[in-house]
Amino acid sequence: MNALVPVGEENTQLAGLDGTQKAAILMMLFGETAASSVLKELNPGQVQDLGAAMYGVRRISHETIAAVVDQFLEELSQQTNLGIGAGNYVRTVLNDALGPDKAQSVLSRITPSSAEHPIEIFDWMDAKAICELIMDEHPQIMALVVASIDTQLAAEVLRLLPESTQPDVIFRIATLTNVQPDALKDLEKVMQRKFKANTTLRASQIGGIRSAARIMNFTKQDMEQRIMKAIKGEDKDLMENLQDNMFVFDNLIQSEDRALQTLLREIEPEVLTLALKGADDQLLRKLLGCMSSRAAANIEDEMEAMGPVRLTAVQEAQKQIVAVARRLADAGTITLAGRGGEEMV
Structure with a gap:
């Protein structure tokens, strides 16, 4: 079996890798518990071949890992109706296997570049990374991003933003309705600088009172009171509407x-x-x-x-x-x- 070495050129990342070697790479990502469960389902010959291949992936490059995972997800999505865009699951697996820094390097290469959800790519990032990405952007861009991610993650991103910006972001989320393609084009520019991603442009239902209220449900008490007070100064009716929708x-x-x-x-x-x-x-x-x-x-x-x-x-x-x-x-x-x-x- 050929030893695996780092692969530099993108079009040669998978060159020389057979199915067993690709499976070995995935097994190393799964972690000990999951990998052991897989091995129990194989016959002795398969265990021997896969075990030998796993010894050979110790020096594999991040680029090759990304290519193998990308190919695995693509093939799996064609064979099952499961939601392969499960960014949180994949991110957790890679973080456990590679550590946060290496995992982010892999994720930046395998995350989807297009999806029905215009900014689904942010679901692959942690709160700190999202905050760093949008920190210098216009508050309307911040609002689009924060309104479109999981509410608990959104609350964490909101917490990391400057306190002076937080009420403005919630205000904009609460007053969002349909987001037109022109607005998403601005958002694409933010994404392209880091991911070189392309998204499908369409009018999207992002934000609104309920979205802003759900995010506020995950904020801490002092942060909630401060944001509500600032919004009340701008629009008392909006503040009351937000309160009415908060659980x-x-x-x-x-x-x-x-x-x-x-x-x-x-x-x-x-x-x-x-x-x-x-x-x-x-x-x-x-x-x-x-x-x-x-x-x-x-x-x-x-x-x-x-x-x-x-x-x-x-x-x-x-x-x-x-x-x-x-x-x-x-x-x-x-x-x-x-x-x-x-x-x-």
Whole structure:
């Protein structure tokens, strides 16, 4: 079997690699646990061939890794209806296998250059990278980017932006409607400087009150208050509309017990205890009623032993629970009812 060496020219990256060698490269990216699971499904001869190939990929170049992964994803997308554009999953796998710096080098070569979603490429980046990319851009460009990515990631990007810019970005997101191709062309210029990407131009539904409210749901309490205060100075009605669409801790009382039971299983006991210190009695009883008698009794004992706590600490704990609730709702795991949640019919 030929030893693998770094490949310099793009059109020769895959030259000399057979299927076993490509599989070996992928196996090295999978990590020990996943790779072991794959090996268990192979016969002895296949294990021997693949194991030998894995020894040969130790000096493989990042360019070759990128080419193999790119080809694997392309072939897989032609054979399955699964959502291959799962940027978060691929990024996590590569980060675990290569470390963040090397993974970003690979991702910059294999991320999709076109997609139905005009700026899907940002889903492959972390908050710091996105922030650095848009930091010097016009606030309208910032708003387009922040409005188009996952809400939790968007909140982190918003946090990294200058405080003086944050209210303007949320204001623009809240007042976005249909984004026309001309606006996306400006956004393309931002992307092309780093990725040399091309996107399909079309009118896109980006932003709006609900989008801005969802992002605000993931911000910290002091940041939320500061942004809301600044927006109120510009447009009081918009600020009130944003508040009406935000899902807050008190809205949990309108959700079904089954959804709350699922939510509570995702919350650390100490976070829940702190959050319930600031809950009204009706909500407190409802949430404790969604727990086992023993767990509820433990929470009540912890609350009593905790004594007085800072209001800001309670608010932050409640925001954490709201963020988890939003994540579960967006994933379709639970249905929320109430302000900013799903309408119940």
